[in-house]
Amino acid sequence: MPASSLESSRGRTAPAGTPHASAADHAACRAAIRTGSRSFYAASHLLPAKVRQAAYGLYAFCRLSDDMVDEAGASVGAVARLDARLARIHAGCPADHAADRALADIVAGHAIPQALPAALIEGLAWDAAGRRYATLSELCAYAARVAASVGATMTLIMGVRDADVLARACDLGVAMQLTNIARDVGEDARAGRLYLPLDWLAEAGIDADGFLADPVMTDALRAVVARLLAAADVLYARSGAGIGGLPPACRPAIRAARLIYAEIGRAIAGNGFDSVTRRARVSGRRKAWLLARAALPLPADAERGAPSLPETRYLIEAVPGRVRVGSAWWDIPGQIVQVLDIIETLREREAIGREAA
Structure with missing residues (x-):
């Protein structure tokens, strides 16, 4: 839009x-x-x-x-x-x-x-500057900014400030962005953009500038796309542990987003990892099935307590576990913070009014 x-x-x-x-x-x-x-x-x-x-x-x-x-x-x-x-x-x-x-x-x-x-x-x-990414770590730093930041914000909107849950939300954001990049290789190249790690391309014998000049699908490029999706799958697996830390009413939606985006990766694989001449899609029927699956009880996850990605750690550290309201500190959701802030402001105005009188 x-x-x-x-x-x-x-x-x-x-x-x-x-x-x-x-x-x-x-x-x-x-x-x-x-x-x-x-x-x-x-x-x-x-x-x-x-x-x-x-x-x-x-x-x-x-x-x-x-x-x-x-x-x-x-x-x-x-x-x-x-x-x-x-x-x-x-x-x-x-x-x-x-x-x-x-x-x-x-x-x-x-x-x-x-x-x-x-x-x-x-x-x-970074997009405006046409930045490219030499390694997967550099690409994850980009994904931290354009996707993990959104996942962390959504976690706060749901009233959760726990660092471990935030770390898993960031994992999910990065995984989704890696999936997006794997899906849009051809589309991005035709727009003059390249997000695949340059060291992976070099290892596969792919010249980055040559590919941008003439984006064609090759077996070497299929291997790079598959490698990127494998990295995303690791993060999808890690992210599952954080869903249990969300309010119960919010869990199905986040699990659904996780399932649908992971399914995009499987659709790319189903296309033979061809993201240049084909665009992977998840059918409406398949999405409906995944939405229904998202409402089922959560499976046990073994990744709880895993360290955050180095590239997303600064986002997690930017979120205080406690929020200051007036002269006190509270471990409470932001909605209550706003109400208490208004009450504190009104009290200050009343005090000023009494002093003036």
């Missing part, structure tokens, strides 16, 4: 403590995910209503950010404008745009540190 379709003529600043986003804004955010990602939209139906609405707002801002960079031809200026918009969001005075207003409510209501959405914008800046 183009960024302009989320715009609104409503240009007001919400009074302190009141939501910025209107019902029309939420509808626009919902439309963005419905047209932009059928997989995420399908999985989102399993989320509780309030979490689902926040997920739509988060997705809409991610989509807006991606569209702004793409429409500007990977412009560094577009990234700078996004940085400015993010600063306004965290200052509580978002730009006149549905996605900005929705994200402003999300960061205030769930105590989202600015480092998480800033990481996404940094990843888009």
Whole structure:
């Protein structure tokens, strides 16, 4: 969905403590995910209503950010404008745009540190610079920014700040991004972009510049795509342990997203790992079966307590386990933080009023 379709003529600043986003804004955010990602939209139906609405707002801002960079031809200026918009969001005075207003409510209501959405914008800046990735670790650092940051934010929206659960959410985000890259090799190459690890290409005898000039499928490239999917599968397996740490009502949706994206990898394999001349898809019937499977009891996972990926650790460390409200520290969800913050502000105003009297 183009960024302009989320715009609104409503240009007001919400009074302190009141939501910025209107019902029309939420509808626009919902439309963005419905047209932009059928997989995420399908999985989102399993989320509780309030979490689902926040997920739509988060997705809409991610989509807006991606569209702004793409429409500007990977412009560094577009990234700078996004940085400015993010600063306004965290200052509580978002730009006149549905996605900005929705994200402003999300960061205030769930105590989202600015480092998480800033990481996404940094990843888009890497795209704008045409960066390539020499190793899998460098590629995972990119995936940490454009995908794991979103997974960590969703975890906070669901009211969980536990470091181990955040680590598994980041694993899932990176796995999904690696799957995306494996699926879009040809499409990215035709757009002049290359995300596959350069050392893997060299080991396979593939010249990166030559491939970009003439993207053709070869057995050597199939092996690289298969290798990337194998790396993603390791992370999908690790990520499962974190789902049990989420609120029970949220688990089916995240498990569904995990199952559907892992299935994309299997569809790529079913195409003979050809991501240049074919695009892997998961049928509607198969998605329905996976959604039903996601509602079943979780299997036991052996990966609980696994260390975070080095590339995502900085995201986890950016999330305080406790949030300050007034002069006290609380181990509570961000929604309650917002309410207590409002109460504290009102108390301060009353105290000032008494002193003035």
